[in-house]
Amino acid sequence: MKQHAYQGLHYVKPSPQIRHVVAVASGKGGVGKSTVAVNLAVALAQQGFKVGLMDADVYGPSIPKMTGTEHEQPAVQVIAGVERIIPVERYxxxxxxxxxxxxxxRPLIWRGPMATNALRQLLNQVEWGALDVLLIDLPPGTGDIHVSMIQEVKLSGAVVVSTPQAVALTDVEKGVHMFLNDKVNVPVLGLVENMAWFTPEELPQNKYYIFGKEGAARLAEKLHLPLLAQLPIVQSICESGDEGTPIALKENAAGAAFLALADKIAATLQ
Ligand SMILES: Nc1ncnc2c1ncn2[C@@H]1O[C@H](COP(=O)(O)OP(=O)(O)OP(=O)(O)O)[C@@H](O)[C@H]1O
Ligand SMILES: [Mg+2]
Structure with missing residues (x-):
């Protein structure tokens, strides 16, 4: 992208053609936000919804790799005299x-405001077309990018992802309050407990609570939020992310768990 293009920014408003914008967030890194976002997107699309996903992680974008689109180049089209970026389509x-x-x-070495501006511009310039849901995969933390996204994009809600361990929960609680805070007032649709237990593929009945038991479930109860899903640690979830073929495409227990999550989110939005 050319440097001069950062000037003349507008506040991002979701296009009237986008019905719902939903953030997938967590105060904590590495808990599975991107995995949940990608699989939720694919599961919603399988149910017939028109879905887009914006990767708001400027410093560590994982969506291209997780969707097997890392070698794609988005096309640019001039529409009504304005250059528009055409999103990459897959699944x-x-x-x-x-x-x-x-x-x-190569790492992007940008200061906060530059990253925020670049992201704002990108979001603004994408030709999404008509969408039922635009998911935004937020980076970890509660920093600059989050604040501007939350203030400038009209969100229908946020899905907050956590693992069960105590060390994640404190940060996740902060993440929840970032949305619920009365200056922002974004509804939190619920919590997703990811890595809730480990189930070996060959022993599907066994559950090992590696990161503690029900931590996110208890947090959901404390915050009076729905617990939208408890997703196990399954080797194939990680492998399919690495391979770029999301598990939600597969007919197995883990795939079904994402379809069930998509059902709940669709019901909440409607
Ligand atoms: N339920 C799961 N079972 C197995 N592996 C998982 C599961 N959820 C996530 N992972 C793996 O854990 C790693 C981190 O997941 P992911 O990148 O989705 O987290 P994140 O919260 O988006 O991280 P970041 O904070 O860096 O953006 C990935 O390798 C992913 O494949
Ligand atoms: Mg991520």
């Missing part, structure tokens, strides 16, 4: 990420 979902514009093995 019935429209994907957009800063990762499509930067080399995967």
């Amino acid at each position: 019935g979902v429209k994907w957009m990420s800063m990762g499509y514009f930067s080399a995967a093995d």
